[in-house]
Amino acid sequence: xxxxxxxxxxxIKTRGQQVTLSCSPISGHRSVSWYQQTxxxxxxxxxxxxxxxxxxxxxxxxxxxxxxxxxxxxxxxVSTLELGDSALYLCASTPGPSYGYTFGSGTRLTxx
Amino acid sequence: AQSVTQLDSHVSVSEGTPVLLRCNYSxxxxxxxxxxxxxxxxxxxxxxxxxxxxxxxKGINGFEAEFxxxxxxxxxxxxxxxxxxxxxxxxxxxxxxxxxxxxxxxGKGTHLIIQP
Numbered sequence: 001x002x003x004x005x006x007x008x009x010x011x012i013k014t015r016g017q018q019v020t021l022s023c024s025p026i027s028g029h030r031s032v033s034w035y036q037q038t039x040x041x042x043x044x045x046x047x048x049x050x051x052x053x054x055x056x057x058x059x060x061x062x063x064x065x066x067x068x069x070x071x072x073x074x075x076x077x078v079s080t081l082e083l084g085d086s087a088l089y090l091c092a093s094t095p096g097p098s099y100g101y102t103f104g105s106g107t108r109l110t111x112x
Numbered sequence: 113a114q115s116v117t118q119l120d121s122h123v124s125v126s127e128g129t130p131v132l133l134r135c136n137y138s139x140x141x142x143x144x145x146x147x148x149x150x151x152x153x154x155x156x157x158x159x160x161x162x163x164x165x166x167x168x169x170k171g172i173n174g175f176e177a178e179f180x181x182x183x184x185x186x187x188x189x190x191x192x193x194x195x196x197x198x199x200x201x202x203x204x205x206x207x208x209x210x211x212x213x214x215x216x217x218x219g220k221g222t223h224l225i226i227q228p
Contacts, residue, residue, distance in 0.1 A: 033215055043202065045215035056215050090155065092216070097206050098144055098163040101216060103156040 002026065004104035006091050012110045018079040021107045025072050025093030032074040033101070034066060037088040046089075049074055078109075086111045114139040114205050118219035126227045131190040133222045135203030138184060145186045146204040146216075147177055156202065162186060173197070198226045 005024040013019050025032050033048035045058040049068035066076040072093075078085055088108050092101035119134040137143060147159040160171025167179040177188045186203060203219040 035216070035218075042220050043218035045217065048215050058215060092156075098161075100146055100158045100161045102158070103148075105155040 004091055004093050004102050006089075006104035006107050008107060009105065010108050010110075012112060013081050015081055015083060015111055017081050018077060019081060019109060020075055020077045021089055021091075021109070023074045023076075023091030023093075023104060025074070025091075026102055029093035029095050029102075030072050031094045031096070032068055032072060033092050033094075034074070034076050035090045035092065036060075037090060037106070038086075043090070046076065081111045083111050085109065114143065114207050114217045116203050116205050116217055116219040118201075118203050118222050120222050121220065122223045122225065124225040124227060125193050127195055128192050131188070131193045131197065131224065133188040133201050133203075133224065135186045135188065135219060136184055137186060137203070137205045139205055139207045141207040144206045145177075145179060146206070147171065147175070147186075147188050148202045148204060150200045150202065150221075152199075159188070159201075193224075193226050195226050195228065198224055200224075 007022045031050045034046040035043050037043045046060055047057045047066050048055050052068045063079045068074045088106045090103050090106045092103045094101045115138045117136045125131055145162040148156040149159050150156050159175050160169045160177055162169050162179045170176045175190050177186055179186050200221045200223050202221050205217050
């Protein structure tokens with residue numbers, strides 16, 4: 001079966017712009033979560049959605065937001081981009097936390 | 113609240129020798145624990161998971177981990193290292209508190225180097 005699909009794979013944006021990243025989970029997985037990976041901070045939890053509801057949010061500013069659609073696909077949006085937002089953004093899906101999470105290959109965002 | 117400490121940022125072993133990657137966790141609730149591996153420029157792959165069943169967990173590629181509640185540890189081992197094991201390894205904890213998901217909390221990672 002298809003894995004977690006993230007688009008686009010690479011993105012270059014200018015400071016001050018906004019960006020939208022997309023994640024399609026494995027079919028049947030209703031929980032989708034997002035993570036930011038940087039060399040300095042490592043992997044950090046952004047937020048988790050289940051059945052179109054945000055269940056939890058990590059310690060990120062309000063410029064970071066997300067949503068989930070009825071088909072479980074999820075998007076995250078970052079507004080007013082800063083240089084420090086340059087990172088690999090990973091999406092993961094799961095049918096339930098005890099099953100483990102399947103990660104996509106990520107979107108590498110570069111802010112210039 | 114939950115946290116994960118990976119005790120070694122780098123581990124170097126010779127091919128064919130045992131691997132030990134150490135992880136300690138803290139959690140207010142009964143945790144689920146995972147080990148993930150990330151090869152360069154690749155996504156994260158689940159190696160194994162502990163979810164309150166058997167304390168000795170076997171994963172893919174010959175890896176296994178033992179959950180020790182008294183020591184709050186979940187160390188990853190492999191009897192014989194292979195060159196293809198060279199990668200970054202992450203210990204991860206997940207807990208549910210009051211019905212809400214806390215997401216995954218990652219350790220800082222251990223870079224495993226395999227010497228020929």
